Structure formats: structure tokens, C-alpha cells
Amino acid sequence: MSTASPPSAAERRRPPLWLSIVACSVPMFMVALDNLVVSTALRTFAAEFQADTTDLQWFVNAYVLSFACLLLTGAALGDRFGRRRLFVLGIAAFTLASLGCAFAETSGELIAGRAAQGVGAAAVMPLSLTLLAQAVPDRLRSLALGLWSAVSGLAVALGPVVGGAVADGLGWQWIFWINVPVGVVAIPLALAVLRESNLPGTRVDLLGMVLATGGLVAVVWAIVHGESDGWTSGTVLAAFAAGAVLLAAFVLWERRAEQPLLPLSFYRIRPFVLSNVVSVAMYFGVFGSIFLLAQYLQVAPERSPCTPVSSRWPGR
Secondary structure, three states: OOOOOOOOHHHHHOOOHHHHHHHHHHHHHHHHHOOOOOHHHHHHHHHHHOOOHHHHHHHHHHHHHHHHHOHHHHHHHHHHHOHHHHHHHHHHHHHHHHHHHHOOOOHHHHHHHHHHHHHHHHHHHHHHHHHHHHHOOHHHHHHHHHHHHHHHHHHHHHHHHHHHHHHHHOOOOHHHHOHHHHHHHHHHHHHHHOOOOOOOOOOOOHHHHHHHHHHHHHHHHHHHHHHHHOOOOHHHHHHHHHHHHHHHHHHHHHHHOOOOOOOHHHHHOHHHHHHHHHHHHHHHHHHHHHHHHHHHHHHOOEOOOOOOHHHHOOOO
């Protein structure tokens, strides 16, 4: 005889599990894919925009930097103003920024579009996980979160492949055009399937956001310009110094803020610290190596993004 309890009224009103997973995972897949989708098309961008190495780095870093700097802010704004509302706004912003990238005619326009994509992605990524955890019953939450993680990993793995295939087969603009129909479908799906939620009384740590963003931008700017301007040049050293001061100020502020952007008490939790160390090591290797390998394998000697392996190494 089965001892399982009948589903509650709240569970009966929930949409199908698969539909909730799709509503949360498809937008997340789209923004995670764009983390690396540009990497294998960098040679194409270099030829199209007459871009130098610094421009190529910003094509990648503009997205990653705005995404990383505003990730905590996106989650906090969702808690304050409504998670589904900000999730949908993030999808819309990402979709419109993708259109801007597709129409870009200069390196500066593409970099600006990539930064705008990162802003939208910073709202989509954390809130997709929160909304999914809320949308499924407790007994199925582990399954749903596992599928969410699998979709995220698949997007990271497919990013370079999709970028190279699209740039070589259709044209570089389609790297960004493919986001448009996804966004058009994802917005009404999220509004129909996901429920609104928030945390009343939550305040946004604006000073913490400014300090963290300013510090990270300064450090990344110094790293990107170190090779061209010289690692000991005044501007590069000043940027490193400014970044260090701003990040130190961020830590000091977070220690005294009533509702900090990043509660430092988390770093007393050993699993949290270890998971962050592992994530930093993994993403440092992924983003750093793919940026260099994608260019090396296409430039020395010259190849397209989809040149077969057999033609890269004669005799193999």
C-alpha cells in the first residue's frame, strides 16, 4: 500500500515541472552561451572591425565584467522589486543588446553592446535559479536544480562551438541574431509560468555596488592595457592602485553595512569558500585559455573557425 501523501492544493496549481524548468533554463542557457560564444569568432571580428588585440579582449571582457560586477546587484534588485519582473526585464535588455551587437559597425559599438548584454545577463542568471527553486515542490527541487546546472554547463561547453560554426557558416551577426527569437519566446513564457515573489523591506547596497564595480573595472582595465601601454606605465599602475583602494573600501563597507551586497560572514563557511576557490580556478582556466587558443589555432597558420583538424596538422 502506498504511503505517499496526496499533493497539496498549492502543488496542484503549479504548472508542469518540465515547463517551469524550460521557462527558467532557456534564458539562462542563452546568457551562459554568450559567455564564450564570441571567443572562436575573434578572428572574424578582427577582420570585420580592423580590431587590435585590446579591442578583442574587450569584446569578451565587456560582457564578462558587467555580468560579474552586477550579478549580486541583479539578485538584490529582484528581491526588492520582484524577481519575475526583473527576470523578464533582464531578458528584454539582453535581447535588445543582442540586436545592438548585430547592427554594430565599429569596435566601440560592439563593446558597448556586449557590456549591455552583460547587464541583462546579470539579472537573468541569479534570478533564474531563485525562480526555479520557488516554482517546483520541495521533493523535486534537487532534480530541478541539477537539470538547471546541467543546462548551464552545456551552454559553457557549446559556446565556442556555436560561435565558430555560426561565424563561419552564416556570418558573425548571427551570433547575436539567434538570441532574438529566444528572447521573444522566453518573455511571455516566464510571465505565464512563473510566479512573482520578493522580499519586502530589502534595500539595495548602492555604495557597495559602486565600489565593487569600480574596483573590478579598474583592475581589468589595467590588465588589458598592461601589454600595450607597459606594465610599469603611470596609467596602468594608477589603475591597479585605484582598483586595490576601491576593493579594500568595498570590504570595509560590507563589514558595517546593514544589508550588505556580499555578507562577509559567508566566508566563515568552509564549503562556501572552497566552492568559490574551485570556481575561480575553473573559470580562470576556461576563459583565459579559450581566448588565446581560439586565436592561435586560427592565426598560426591562418584558418577559419571551422577548419577541419586534419587540415591544421598535415599528415594527421
